Structure formats: structure tokens, C-alpha cells
Amino acid sequence: MQKSMKILFLTRLYWPHVGGVEKHVYSLSTSLSTRGHRVTVLTTQYDKKLKSREKRDGIQIIRFKQPGIKYLGLFYTWHWLLKNIDLIKESDIIHIHDVFIWYLPFRILFPRKPVYTTFHGRWGKYPIPFSDIIQKRLGAKLSKGVISIGEYIPRNYGFKSDITLYGAVNKVQNSKFKIQNDKSIHSASSGLMLSKVEASKFKIIYVGRLDNDIALDIVLEAFSKLSGYDFEFIGDGEKRKECEKYGKVHGFTDPTPFYKKAKFCFASGYLTIHEALANKCLVFVAYRHPLQRDYYKLTPFSKFIYSSDNPEKLAERLLYLNKNKKAAQKLIDAGYNWVKTQTWEKLTNSYLKLWGIKTT
Numbered sequence: 001m002q003k004s005m006k007i008l009f010l011t012r013l014y015w016p017h018v019g020g021v022e023k024h025v026y027s028l029s030t031s032l033s034t035r036g037h038r039v040t041v042l043t044t045q046y047d048k049k050l051k052s053r054e055k056r057d058g059i060q061i062i063r064f065k066q067p068g069i070k071y072l073g074l075f076y077t078w079h080w081l082l083k084n085i086d087l088i089k090e091s092d093i094i095h096i097h098d099v100f101i102w103y104l105p106f107r108i109l110f111p112r113k114p115v116y117t118t119f120h121g122r123w124g125k126y127p128i129p130f131s132d133i134i135q136k137r138l139g140a141k142l143s144k145g146v147i148s149i150g151e152y153i154p155r156n157y158g159f160k161s162d163i164t165l166y167g168a169v170n171k172v173q174n175s176k177f178k179i180q181n182d183k184s185i186h187s188a189s190s191g192l193m194l195s196k197v198e199a200s201k202f203k204i205i206y207v208g209r210l211d212n213d214i215a216l217d218i219v220l221e222a223f224s225k226l227s228g229y230d231f232e233f234i235g236d237g238e239k240r241k242e243c244e245k246y247g248k249v250h251g252f253t254d255p256t257p258f259y260k261k262a263k264f265c266f267a268s269g270y271l272t273i274h275e276a277l278a279n280k281c282l283v284f285v286a287y288r289h290p291l292q293r294d295y296y297k298l299t300p301f302s303k304f305i306y307s308s309d310n311p312e313k314l315a316e317r318l319l320y321l322n323k324n325k326k327a328a329q330k331l332i333d334a335g336y337n338w339v340k341t342q343t344w345e346k347l348t349n350s351y352l353k354l355w356g357i358k359t360t
Helices: 020-034 070-083 100-109 130-142 152-157 216-224 256-261 270-278 290-297 311-323 325-339 344-355
Strands: 006-011 038-044 053-056 059-064 093-097 115-119 145-149 163-165 204-207 231-234 247-249 264-267 282-286 305-308
Touching: 006 020, 020 038, 020 059, 020 093, 020 270, 020 344, 070 100, 093 100, 093 344, 100 115, 100 130, 115 130, 130 152, 145 152, 145 344, 152 290, 163 344, 204 216, 204 256, 204 270, 216 282, 216 311, 256 270, 264 270, 264 311, 270 282, 270 325, 282 311, 282 325, 290 305, 305 311, 311 325
Parallel strands: 006 038, 006 093, 038 059, 093 115, 115 145, 145 163, 204 231, 204 264, 231 247, 264 282, 282 305
Antiparallel strands: 053 059
């Protein structure tokens, strides 16, 4: 019988905060809990309304207030962990998501304690800040095992990962209609314009943060070349007002109903791409610099999506796939057949393998 392990995750943000890392840690934690492991998530109390301690879906959540001042916040985190050092002492495994700096002094205090790190990356800033490179290399050096979410991380930060993952998706039962040819859709020589009648024949969504650092300006420029259609945005951020010029912004909400109705999805992260492929959407992504390009290109699903730093090419490809049923359906089927094998159970097994725990 498999031994129940006490696992402590450290992550800057967690449920109910919305984001890719938060969903990754939540889904991994619940999967481990269903296998009988005791999981505690240590995170920041980013909203004063949140409880400092609570249990949800079998996961013990512990939150601490972290000052927003850079170095003061770090020293406070170390002080808080020292006061609550039993959390570390009583855990069989410590696994850190990005914030290895939180654990740095305790790596020295507990040299034999198994500590692992998952690097989720920061692909918005380029050139990469030197401090980011140093922190990741130090975390990799002092960890017993390392997981990178994306090949672009070890490639650009200069360290070796034990396992490379790309996220996962819940099982999806999909019965969405197949694409129909629309020969009236075409690329106009004057600038790829669609009439309102033509545009109403398909739905385009964008899912992700509405921020400057994720090449959203390139996506919006591509949208400007698809005139006459109100796009829908599932997300929020500093560019919300600009996005509202194109269509309705729904904020951070469950994107599932929108995937089911959409034919095209412009995505901004791995989990969004997984979910869109699982819902048989045609997926597009934009990048601005080499780090963002590697983020999308160095993946097993790169052949199932279309990525570009050119807004006109993004619009041209969308029009082509809308017009050519066979090409579009072939892409949809290939992406769906791949992504349906990328389950949270499979991802959980990768973590257990890294920790040296047999899977059941």
C-alpha cells in the first residue's frame, strides 16, 4: 500500500486568485489529495477578506500577509516561516512554485529535507532581468529536483530540468459542430476586411490577461483587420478599455461556455491553449520577442496552433482556415487527439516520479 505523504507547496498566489500557476497548483493538489496524500498550500493573503487558514477540497490552505515593499516583504516572509517552522519540519516533501527565494535560509537549516522546485517562468519581460536568471539558477542548483513548465525556461535561463511539463486539461466531452466551408470569406487585397454578414458566421474569443506584456497589441491589430465583428474577451487587465473598443470584456470568469461557442480562440498561456484545443477551437497566439516566441514554438503542441508576431499573418491564417474546411478540421482533430491525453492525472504522476513515489 502506498504511504501517505505530507506535502507542502509554496506559491505566491493560490485560489481564489485566477491564473495559470494558481490552477496548476490547485489541480495538482486536489489530484494528490484524492490519492491519499496530505497537502498544505502556503501562500500570501493577497485579499484581507480571505481566511488565514481554511480547508478546501481536501487541501489545507495557509495564508500570511506579505508587505508589498520588495525587500521588507522578503524578510517578513522569512520571519513568518521561522515562527511557523513546524510546517517545514512536519512535511515529508517541500515543493516550491517559483518562489524559491522564500525557502533559501531554510535550505541551509534543513539540508536533508527533500526540496523541489517548479519554474513556471516570466515570459513577459525581455531582455530577461539578470535577477530572474540568478534566482532561477540558484533555485535549480539547491533543489533536489526541478520541473520546468516549458522547454523555453531551461533554454533561456541556463539550467537543466529533470522534467519538462506543459500543463494539463480536465477531461472534456465535446460535441461541438464540425466546421463548414464558407466560400464567401476571403482576403481582400485592400486589407483583409470582413463584412458584418460574413463575420457573424463565426465567433472569435480571446482568453487571458489584458496586459501589455503578453503581445495583446498584436492581437488587437489582427482584430482590426477583421472588421465588422464584436470580439469577446475573457480576462481583465490594464488594457481592458482598449479591448472594449472591439467587443465585450467578461472579466475573469469560467471560459468553458465561451470555448464551446467559439470557432477561433486567441490564447495567452499553456493552460488556455490546452482548454481551447480540448474544446475543438482553432488556436492562435501572438508573440513580440524571442522569449515569447520560444514559449510557444518549443512545445509539443506548436504544430496544432498558429503563432506569429505579425498581425496581418494572424488575420490571413484565420481567414484561410475559415474558408478551408478540410485544413481546419484536420488541425482541430490533431490538436484534440493530442490534448485529450494530457490529463492532470498524468501530470501528477510526473510529480510523484520526481519525488520517488510509486504511482498507483
